[in-house]
Amino acid sequence: MPPSTYREVRLAARPGRDLGPEHFEIAEVPLRAPAAGEVLVRNLVLRIGAATRTLMADAHGLPMASYEPGRPLRGSALGEVVAAPGTSLSPGDLVRHDFGWQQYATLPAANVRRIDPARWPDPAACLSQGFAGWLAVDRVARIRCGDTVLVTGAAGGVGCVAAQFARLRGAGRLVGTTGSRRKAGFLLRELGVDAVLVRGEGPMEEQLRAAAPEGIDVLVDTVGGEQFQSALALARRRARLVVVGALSGQAAGGTRSHVALDTLALCSRGITVSGLSATDHRASAERWEEEFSAGLREGTLTFPHVRLSGIDQAPGALLDLLAGRHLGTVLVEPT
Ligand SMILES: NC(=O)c1ccc[n+]([C@@H]2O[C@H](COP(=O)([O-])OP(=O)(O)OC[C@H]3O[C@@H](n4cnc5c(N)ncnc54)[C@H](OP(=O)(O)O)[C@@H]3O)[C@@H](O)[C@H]2O)c1
Incomplete structure (x- = not known):
């Protein structure tokens, strides 16, 4: 049974040049049951990336929307389907989506991508940028x-x-x-x-x-x-x-x-x-995943990363990443 509430990380205020813990807020919010065509996902791993910092500004050159103060941050996440009424997804399926920085997400099924666990020695590697x-x-x-x-x-x-x-x-x-x-x-x-x-x-x-x-x-x-x-x-x-x-x-x-x-x-x-x-290269994403996952299975490639535990670690993980204290991809398990 999913809980009645979960925690999410919000942008508390737009930072100026210096980003600090005061720009983040962790809020407890009610879990919304999925309507037909939606999926409720329990997030297993979130990816923290440098672009998050850029998207905190209200004007930037990236092809994504800015984060809004008082609203949750966004980012890639790997999760497990809890319920997905009226869709082809089943509970237990692994999916990737862009509603990271929170423990659960309710979103349209069209916005998740199913991940084949057999393809990845560690499914979290599907979050590699x-x-x-x-x-x-x-x-x-x-x-x-x-x-x-x-x-x-x-x-x-x-x-x-x-x-x-x-x-x-x-x-x-x-x-x-x-x-x-x-x-x-x-x-x-x-x-x-x-x-x-x-x-x-x-x-x-x-x-x-x-x-x-x-x-x-x-x-x-x-x-x-x-x-x-x-x-x-x-x-x-x-x-x-x-x-x-x-x-x-x-x-x-x-x-x-x-x-x-x-x-x-x-x-x-x-x-x-x-x-x-x-x-601009979405059509090549499948080919990339095939090659990357095959390389990981065969041992010709590695996925350098750090993995932290607890959603309250996510803001600090971004600050440490920007300060150069991490190596490879930075992942947080939002338990
Ligand atoms: N074009 C695209 O479609 C696309 C897609 C994904 C990502 N990106 C971009 O690609 C870049 C790399 O992404 P990423 O996820 O690999 O980054 P990342 O590892 O998350 O970036 C953090 C790293 O930046 C380095 N850094 C910090 N301050 C720096 C400074 N003053 N000068 C130079 N390096 C500094 C540090 O590494 P060191 O300590 O090793 O220097 C730090 O570990 C980002 O700009 C991201 O937005 C672009």
């Missing part, structure tokens, strides 16, 4: 054998997956960036990265020049700012620079990321800069 990293590597940059590849934010949820696919697709030299020595060690030991540039340990361009003296062929960029600029400086002829995110601005509460572009360098070296939005 690696889709964007895979798209960057496979569909946009089209990495070729021997390419020198730079993945910025390589220890993040997108970056960890992009780095692994770059290696699988034959990157000759693979360079990553991160914010700490601890994460650098992980990238070198566990993900097969050849060299790591550490934020705060000297100018990025100098570090990149030392790590890739011949320059780079591909950039998968989740950070922007100085890191994008350094990649452009070291881009070889016909380099493909793919912009996936702008963590350097987002982590500090910004909603814009500006860099100066030397357009003469772009045309003289035939460099391509592509912005990528995963929402």
